[in-house]
Amino acid sequence: MMLVDDLRSGFVLAHHHPGLVLFDVLWKAVWLVLTMAALFLVAAWISTDLRGIAWEDTGVRALNGLIAVALMRDVWNLNREGILLAATILLVVSLCGWFFLEALFRTQFVGAGFMPAGIKIGAAGGFRFLLLSNLAKSLILVAAGFLLIPVAFAGAATIAGLTFLALGFLLTLLDTVIRANAVDLLGTDLFRVAGLLGILMLFELMIGASVVILLFTGLLRIGRPMDVVAMLVAAGVVVVLLNLLHSYLLLVRFSTIAIMRQNVIEV
Template identity: 40%
Template sequence: MLDDLLRGAFRLAHRRLGVVFLDLLWKAIWFALTATALLLVAAWFGLMPRSIAWLDTGNRSANIAVGIAVVREFWEAHRARVFLAVATVLFASLVIWFVLEAAFRAKIFPLPLGEGGAPLARRVRVSRFGETCDPHPARQPAGCRADLSQGERFGTFLVASVLKCLFLTNAGLAFGAICFSRYFVSPFAEWGQMWPDTRGAALIVVLTLAALGFLLTTIETLVRSDAIELLGTDLFRVAGLIGILLLFETMISGSCALMVGVGFLSVSGWRDALLMLGTAAVGMAFMTVLHSYLLVVRFSAVVIMRQNVVEV
């Protein structure tokens, strides 16, 4: 039953809290690299106006006006370079995200089972014909699967993540173009009048993308756990279990986002703004930890279900 699976998955995740830390580690590395690169770009372009010589008028207001004019001229002259530099950093950040995510998670998933901590791949397995699987690929009977090497696991994790992102991005762009095509050819002032006619379609697009994201997440989890056979042997339990965990995470994330949004609407000064920015940062950190923990729970549940199918 689902309740037994969830209890076992949470129990296994509690014994593997170090895995949660490792999943947070690569995210911290990615954030540090991205923030450093953006700060370097900002410092590079921020120091360039200092080399511009201009006359001090002796009047503070006039100096401010001259400074604003210099910055405006600098922006007009270097705007394309700024956008190109930021786009390059963001693209490199996206590539680093995919690589770090695949490299770390390929090493920590699937989780080992049992108190002894023996990896799942090292346990005795049987083929679908009842024969014992030999660790050597050349001596395996029909129905046995060879365990993937670390390089193959990295490739599997990387391709699964990239394909999922591409599918969701392309679907979002396609649905957005269909639903909001009128907005692209209409003045901004008319968008408010057009919204009542398109909010129904927008809701359908959101629900469709959510369903597609759930389907792709389910397939991605099974592929990464080397348990794709569960789609045929235990589809409803797999879908229900992953759906429960994703729905729980979505509800908490939505609640945090709603509270932060309401807080920003009540901001009345710079101190309140700084307080809400700090609150938003804490909320994002909390959601990052929760996502990593629930990810470990999800993979733990799939590993338990896979053991029931392919293990002795």
């Protein structure tokens, strides 16, 4: 069977389960709400020192601004360690929440037996497996990014960028077949699996880049306060739509992988 046939079957299969796309977006919304709530609590704690400060309005807007900046600098100097510690804890908790929710929800997304008879996507190892898989992939990419930064500043930015993209593609390929319990496809259909992943990722990248360019063009035309509000609303809508697109293409990816694996088993 040709790659185009597998991909077409993957799209058809994904269209039968649109609820899974919303299910995948749900955990990101939950993470965002929890992160914003934690950020609000940290900001409320930091602002407790500001509530007790009283100062008179000078009637001069510029002078009021200078006084406010001086007060903020004093608060920063007095609470620098506490603010940095709170920000670090918030960042760590937010990242842990992202990995936890991703593994928890996608255990159902990847491992749910929603395929027709004989076709099933297996999340080998369940929650713990998906958690470790995403964590390992992210740590490798972060480490590679730090190692390639000096290379980029040394004048080889293009090489560093291409190397990072190639590594990201390779890790995504391995992560996909491992999560789908289809590692055997690397030996039987490596080029078709790589082609499938490349097509879907390139399509998503093109859509995302086009939308970002449109938003950037809109930012250059901002001239009134209402334009700023309109751009913020547009940016929010774009983020939601891009997340829906990513989840949909992810569902197509795992559906197609399941079909390809089933074809290999039948052969």
